[in-house]
Amino acid sequence: MSSEPDGLPRWPVTLLIGMLGSGKTTLLRHILLDPAMRGTAVLINEIGEIGIDHHLIERIDGETVLMRSGCLCCTMRADLPQSLNALRRRWLGDDRLDLRRVVIETTGLAVPGPILRELATNPLVASDFPLSSVVATVDAQHALRQTRSREEARQQIAVADIVVLTKTDLANKATTAAVRREVSGLNPRAPVIAVTSGVVDAKRLIADHDRKEEDIRAWADVDGAPDPLGHVTHAPHNGIGTLSLEARDPIAWAALTAFLSGLVGEFAPSLLRFKGILNVLGSDLPVVVHGVHDAFYPAETLEAWPTQDRNSRLVLILDRMAQQREKLSRLIGSSGIDWSIAG
Numbered sequence: 001m002s003s004e005p006d007g008l009p010r011w012p013v014t015l016l017i018g019m020l021g022s023g024k025t026t027l028l029r030h031i032l033l034d035p036a037m038r039g040t041a042v043l044i045n046e047i048g049e050i051g052i053d054h055h056l057i058e059r060i061d062g063e064t065v066l067m068r069s070g071c072l073c074c075t076m077r078a079d080l081p082q083s084l085n086a087l088r089r090r091w092l093g094d095d096r097l098d099l100r101r102v103v104i105e106t107t108g109l110a111v112p113g114p115i116l117r118e119l120a121t122n123p124l125v126a127s128d129f130p131l132s133s134v135v136a137t138v139d140a141q142h143a144l145r146q147t148r149s150r151e152e153a154r155q156q157i158a159v160a161d162i163v164v165l166t167k168t169d170l171a172n173k174a175t176t177a178a179v180r181r182e183v184s185g186l187n188p189r190a191p192v193i194a195v196t197s198g199v200v201d202a203k204r205l206i207a208d209h210d211r212k213e214e215d216i217r218a219w220a221d222v223d224g225a226p227d228p229l230g231h232v233t234h235a236p237h238n239g240i241g242t243l244s245l246e247a248r249d250p251i252a253w254a255a256l257t258a259f260l261s262g263l264v265g266e267f268a269p270s271l272l273r274f275k276g277i278l279n280v281l282g283s284d285l286p287v288v289v290h291g292v293h294d295a296f297y298p299a300e301t302l303e304a305w306p307t308q309d310r311n312s313r314l315v316l317i318l319d320r321m322a323q324q325r326e327k328l329s330r331l332i333g334s335s336g337i338d339w340s341i342a343g
């Protein structure tokens with residue numbers, strides 16, 4: 001928290017954007033361990049019926065809040081001010097939340113303009129929660145495909161104050177160099193920091209970039225103008241759909257890997273993301289799996305189940321979902337896992 005000359009509290013906001021699976025949560029998990037991040041409230045917004053990221057963030061202090069209703073750029077009119085206001089009330093209230101700053105992690109599909117506009121122009125937000133920096137994660141493995149095919153990816157890079165280039169340990173040098181060129185073409189002013197598995201000095205990301213309101217307004221106007229009813233309009237996430245699966249019984253690892261391999265084999269070009277927290281037969285602890293297109297990442301075992309609930313949960317995000325739903329249902333049905341569809 002900082003105070004302005006008027007003595008009123010201010011909680012600077014860092015907006016963390018970046019395409020699906022580009023390393024936002026990995027970055028957050030690391031920087032939240034830094035003493036400079038004490039008193040940071042994290043607002044997480046996830047697409048799909050099942051939120052997973054907030055379970056992956058272990059906190060020593062501070063607050064992690066999952067904003068529940070779909071993609072923030074479409075719903076933030078209600079959600080963002082409410083969530084920020086709830087934090088302000090907790091800071092004012094008897095439990096006196098240690099609130100010093102806020103980080104908002106958006107979904108990978110968020111177009112940043114409407115979110116920036118809300119932060120800059122909503123009077124209930126802008127004065128107490130000034131925007132201090134916009135950080136965009138860019139996935140060295142997948143960014144070229146993403147910037148070619150998705151407007152969201154280009155806009156996220158273009159509005160950033162800092163670009164964090166992730167997964168350079170996985171991409172080859174030529175690809176990484178091409179991604180750097182692409183990034184500086186889209187945003188010549190933002191420094192690009194190459195980061196492996198989220199390891200970066202938090203202070204570099206939260207430093208105040210003194211975003212001017214006019215600058216934010218200019219961005220906000222790129223992808224949508226407020227309609228008379230106050231809704232924000234912008235290009236929808238064309239054709240992208242999510243499917244959330246749940247299973248009650250522990251899953252055999254072999255059945256799971258066969259299912260995920262089938263998923264990647266059949267759907268990789270349009271498989272934008274899968275991630276899950278799973279109850280695997282033989283493990284008392286939850287196993288986390290991640291994939292982006294055809295890239296599987298090493299499964300991780302968490303130190304504890306986040307809640308009493310031991311169900312497995314897996315979220316799939318696919319381009320052209322409607323056209324592929326039947327094929328996907330067949331794969332799910334033949335997986336040997338008793339999946340039920342949660343949404």
Ligand SMILES: Nc1nc2c(ncn2[C@@H]2O[C@H](COP(=O)(O)OP(=O)(O)OP(=O)(O)O)[C@@H](O)[C@H]2O)c(=O)[nH]1
Binds near residue numbers: 297
């Ligand atoms: N090898 C390697 N893996 C990484 C790096 N950054 C992230 N990952 C892995 O990439 C996968 C996705 O990372 P996340 O941090 O969940 O990505 P995200 O942007 O939060 O994903 P969404 O919220 O679903 O959009 C995880 O398995 C991470 O461990 C990196 O620099 N190197």
